[in-house]
Amino acid sequence: MEVAKEHPLEALIRKERMPHILCAGCGVGTTMANMIEAFVEGEFDLDKIALVSGMGCSGRVPGYVKLDGFHCTHGRPIAFATGLKLTNPDLDVVVFSGDGDLAAIGGNHLIHAARRNIDIKVICINNFTYGMTGGQLGPTTPLGTWSSTSVYGNYEMPFNLPYLLCACGASYVARWTSAHAHHIKNSILEAMHHKGFSFIEIISACPVYWGRKNKLRTGKELVKYFLEHTEIKRHPDPEKALIQMGTPILCGVFVNREQPDYLEMMKAQLSKRLGISEFRGDGKVTLPEEEKKVVPKIKPPKKIKTTQIKVAGLGGQGLGLLGLIMGRAASIFEGYNAVYTQEYGPEARGGASSSGLIISSDAINMPYITEPDNLVIMAQGALRKYRKDIGKDSTIFIDKDLVKPKDIPGSVKIYAIPATRTAEKLGRAVAANIVMLGFFTALTPYFSVENVEKAVKMSVPRGTEEFNLKAFKAGYEYGGEYGRS
Amino acid sequence: MAKDVLTGIRFLSGNYACVEGGIAAGCRFYAGYPITPSNEIAERMSVRMPQVGGIYIQMEDELASMAALVGASWAGGRSMSATSGPGFSLMQENIGLAAMMEAPCVIVDVMRGSPSTGLPTAVGQADVMQARWGSHGDYEIIALSPSSPQETFDFIIKAFNLAERWRVPAIVLMDEVVGHMWERVIIPPKEEIELVFRKKPSKPKEEFLPFKADKDLVPEMAIAGEGYRFHVTGLTHNIKGYPDTTEKAQAPLVRRLVDKIRKNAEKIIDIEEYYTEDAKVVLVSYGISYRVCQYALSKARSNGLKVGIVKLNTVWPFPERRIQELAKQIKAFVVVEINLGQIAFEVERAAHGECETTLVPHAGGYIHNPEDIYEAVKKIL
Numbered sequence: 001m002e003v004a005k006e007h008p009l010e011a012l013i014r015k016e017r018m019p020h021i022l023c024a025g026c027g028v029g030t031t032m033a034n035m036i037e038a039f040v041e042g043e044f045d046l047d048k049i050a051l052v053s054g055m056g057c058s059g060r061v062p063g064y065v066k067l068d069g070f071h072c073t074h075g076r077p078i079a080f081a082t083g084l085k086l087t088n089p090d091l092d093v094v095v096f097s098g099d100g101d102l103a104a105i106g107g108n109h110l111i112h113a114a115r116r117n118i119d120i121k122v123i124c125i126n127n128f129t130y131g132m133t134g135g136q137l138g139p140t141t142p143l144g145t146w147s148s149t150s151v152y153g154n155y156e157m158p159f160n161l162p163y164l165l166c167a168c169g170a171s172y173v174a175r176w177t178s179a180h181a182h183h184i185k186n187s188i189l190e191a192m193h194h195k196g197f198s199f200i201e202i203i204s205a206c207p208v209y210w211g212r213k214n215k216l217r218t219g220k221e222l223v224k225y226f227l228e229h230t231e232i233k234r235h236p237d238p239e240k241a242l243i244q245m246g247t248p249i250l251c252g253v254f255v256n257r258e259q260p261d262y263l264e265m266m267k268a269q270l271s272k273r274l275g276i277s278e279f280r281g282d283g284k285v286t287l288p289e290e291e292k293k294v295v296p297k298i299k300p301p302k303k304i305k306t307t308q309i310k311v312a313g314l315g316g317q318g319l320g321l322l323g324l325i326m327g328r329a330a331s332i333f334e335g336y337n338a339v340y341t342q343e344y345g346p347e348a349r350g351g352a353s354s355s356g357l358i359i360s361s362d363a364i365n366m367p368y369i370t371e372p373d374n375l376v377i378m379a380q381g382a383l384r385k386y387r388k389d390i391g392k393d394s395t396i397f398i399d400k401d402l403v404k405p406k407d408i409p410g411s412v413k414i415y416a417i418p419a420t421r422t423a424e425k426l427g428r429a430v431a432a433n434i435v436m437l438g439f440f441t442a443l444t445p446y447f448s449v450e451n452v453e454k455a456v457k458m459s460v461p462r463g464t465e466e467f468n469l470k471a472f473k474a475g476y477e478y479g480g481e482y483g484r485s
Numbered sequence: 486m487a488k489d490v491l492t493g494i495r496f497l498s499g500n501y502a503c504v505e506g507g508i509a510a511g512c513r514f515y516a517g518y519p520i521t522p523s524n525e526i527a528e529r530m531s532v533r534m535p536q537v538g539g540i541y542i543q544m545e546d547e548l549a550s551m552a553a554l555v556g557a558s559w560a561g562g563r564s565m566s567a568t569s570g571p572g573f574s575l576m577q578e579n580i581g582l583a584a585m586m587e588a589p590c591v592i593v594d595v596m597r598g599s600p601s602t603g604l605p606t607a608v609g610q611a612d613v614m615q616a617r618w619g620s621h622g623d624y625e626i627i628a629l630s631p632s633s634p635q636e637t638f639d640f641i642i643k644a645f646n647l648a649e650r651w652r653v654p655a656i657v658l659m660d661e662v663v664g665h666m667w668e669r670v671i672i673p674p675k676e677e678i679e680l681v682f683r684k685k686p687s688k689p690k691e692e693f694l695p696f697k698a699d700k701d702l703v704p705e706m707a708i709a710g711e712g713y714r715f716h717v718t719g720l721t722h723n724i725k726g727y728p729d730t731t732e733k734a735q736a737p738l739v740r741r742l743v744d745k746i747r748k749n750a751e752k753i754i755d756i757e758e759y760y761t762e763d764a765k766v767v768l769v770s771y772g773i774s775y776r777v778c779q780y781a782l783s784k785a786r787s788n789g790l791k792v793g794i795v796k797l798n799t800v801w802p803f804p805e806r807r808i809q810e811l812a813k814q815i816k817a818f819v820v821v822e823i824n825l826g827q828i829a830f831e832v833e834r835a836a837h838g839e840c841e842t843t844l845v846p847h848a849g850g851y852i853h854n855p856e857d858i859y860e861a862v863k864k865i866l
Contacts, residue, residue: 083556
């Protein structure tokens, strides 16, 4: 008879790492061995499996298995795994960690990964305690039991993990105990073939830090307890899966449903819109060839002194856009240096809206408007607010139907246009900002008509270019008349 | 429609330029959590990543975002996230993991007023020390600080290249003003953008040791799914990547994590100098504050005051050698930053008592008044 020289799983064990740190009777070893068996039996491409773990006894498992393994920070393996999977969706990403790591410090990641139904498999060793740190109370410690931080008996309600995961949207949820080796393997196989967030809870023996203090002193006693108290059902009700000492531990597959996973949902939403069939983080998506582009040359601008333009009015008047169009005209087409800022923060709330543009043929170091040379004012409230900033050499541009030029120094030039009325006549009052832009362009020396028109075209919603250019022209012509009169 | 690098002359906010820098740098994985004043980065990323076949994912918090970045990096991606102070605090845990696992990635912190929730919509520069020391333990990172949308675009690319070259998390310290100001940004053609990639394994799989460094102290990097079957851990590890808590493993590992930056600092450091040849007072600054210094410098020079500027493009590693040299030839450094003293202490330390170091401190959610800088200079000269 031929005697096998090597255990069939030895090829996947990092022998140089033996002996391991796990205690005699611990359920982690059983689960790990069955996981490896499932990988081999299922003939998965072992090079494509990535094992991820967090802190704790079960977190050490990737360090013993000869696969790509990531032992990351406490509680974060699911978030880490999310990065791995979405960057290279060809990977089979398996998280192997404990109840404290996954459901306490990592609880937020657990529920959100389940909600997204991201295609990763989570094997959760639930040993009711923090074994690595000395047996403290965990989110799954059964009521009344001892832990090193509940020495009078636990009075915190534990999580019912299958119920939690089902509620959060995981598409495969199962529970077994470490006494059910065969079921563990089959369940892991099933999860590996399942597409979507899979969660397998393994109620696992921890004789040293939990059992010993709860009258289940050895691995053998714990296994016996599990076998005697397990109730395996074909379609168990997750609501009834809370673990209480002395009552049955409900096991089985709680949920196994087909449901598009995160990446499928993403593709369904984006592919048609964008004409891209694949999304991944490693840059291996081939994009349609784009035309070679060059950076156009900008002519050196005509010399102008540093000029500050303030645009103010009410939210909804499109004044942000007005400032932005001027900024684009100045910066991209006229070749000036230009800094554009929008009022931001609490002062921008409550309906007021303002933005500022500084243009210069020299470098602009200070980004904010301090002494505006020009103020475009589209609401009385805006005049009230910025009246103090008007200098004796300032020029102001107002919508004459909306703003009464009260209390303004006599030396200030005031240009007035019925911008909103003009826009209304053209068909849409909302274009008052563009009418004002035309008016401003006609009466100031900064921009050529052609350049502002280019900036308008690139800034307004597609399909409204023609209308907006008409509004611009109306404002410009009004300004021209005005200049002559 | 697919849209890769937006070559051409653009008018962009700093936050938008940050996104375009990421796209141009080959970033195809963005994980983040909304926070003011960095939100426009996430918003535009959610538009741009799908357009290049990349991933935008809004995580449940910044702990998760940062962990996902490290995971993405190990799957071979160029990954990035953006946040502001409170989120940056949460990221520190896994920035430490990235440093320990030597996973290249880029984190943008659009600095706002602080501490705690602070001034969400106003500027600050008080996260500079956190960028350097924010996670626990001995490690080094690289941090850059742009002063304009154009520099933001350029520095994001640079940050990716430095992160990949030295296998560290690279941090881009923007601030609220730079994030929200719009300026011209010139985006070169894709083929003219120089990209640096991490070193790939040069040894056969069975001989590959994931944490055996080369002469430059940087190890070659395998990625998940290529058959190297490596192990990495946040625990102290040996060159095989296995947990090893002995002094024999800890001492060389931590020393190397630190030395790969310290000993290569001169290759990484990037500073700009203005008028330092004859300066008696040198302003040291970075980010938006540098621009205010330029304004103060013009006034000082036109009044005959011999003032210069050292602008820190890389804040970390700190340009100690150059500061020390300058200290010997000037009367004083004046450090200008929107905090109550962070880089000022570094300057003072590097100056080694060879000259005076003063700080123009600032808080309140606004940039400095250039007059305050001018007055500080005048007082010395």
